[in-house]
Amino acid sequence: MTMTSIDGVIKRRLLINYQLNPDIAETILPHPFRPKTIKGKAIIGVCLIRLENIRPTLLSSIPVGMSSENAAHRIAVEWDENGETKEGVYIFRRDTNSKLNSLVGGRIFPGTHQLADFQVNDTGNTVEFSMESKDKEVNISIKGKEHDKLQPNSVFQSIAEISSFFKSGANGYSPDKKGECHQGLCLHTNDWTMTPFKAEEVKTTYLGDVLNISDHDLEFDSVVLMRNIQHKWEKLSGIPS
Incomplete structure (x- = not known):
């Protein structure tokens, strides 16, 4: 049994971004992906996302579904497909606090997930987040609050520019459990609104x-x-590996 789509709500999504030399990014990406760049920089980081009311699209009329905290280490990429340049993100690893996500991910629905412990305090204005994976390979922590502008040293000159950069990368690929194929997901949204977030502290070990x-x-x-x-x-x- 497989599912082709699921519906829900992105209750909270934090995108932590780092600049990386594209030559270094090339060395960590599998075929056929290459780094998507902006102003000479590759953009790598982690997506911290709380999902709510998640259920198969066939059951979208049901007003409730499952909720989970998740983390995805990813990099913006491009690749060639049927003579056309595509863009999206490559996900190196996904972590979740949901045993169901871990069970069905990569099997019934694309995206292998590792189990992790999450601690989140979200007041609506400030967020304190920490995560440690069960296998101890990943530690993440961030603390901060909504702000009115991006970091001064950001390669993106405006929230509109960074929003457009990530919106055009809706297709995400990650390795399957056997390493034989890059499984793909496309994110469709009814809205796409980003707000700058001022981080007081950030830690990502992966x-x-x-x-x-x-x-x-x-x-x-x-x-x-x-x-x-x-x-x-x-x-x-x-996409074959």
Whole structure:
């Protein structure tokens, strides 16, 4: 049994972004992906997302569904497909606090998930977030609040520019459990509103400890926040590894 799409609400989505030299990004990406750049920089980081009312699209008339906290380490990418340049994100790893996500991800629906413990305090204005994966490979923490402007050193000059950059990358691919195929998902949203988020502290260990990117090569760029977005995840055809 497989599902082709699921509906729900993105209750909260934090995108933590770092600048990376494209030559280094090339070394950590599998075929056929290459880094998508802006002003000479690749953009890598982690998406921290709370999903609510998640259910198969066939059951979308039901007003309730499951909720979960999730994290996805990803990088903006491009690739060639049937003579056309496509763009999206490549997801190195997904983590979740949902046993169901971990069970069905990569099997019934694209996207393998690892189990993790999450601690979140979200007041609506400020967010304190921490996560540790069960296998101890990933630690993430961030604390901050909504703001009226991006970080001064961001490669993006406006919230409109960063919003457009990520909106055009709705297709996401990640390795399947056997490493034989890149499974694909497309994110469809009824709205696309981002707000700058001022981070007082940020910690992400996966980029350095697992992907072996040195602190010297990573430059913190920005954090943006999305809230209360009706959405649909739709299965895409896989890309062979």
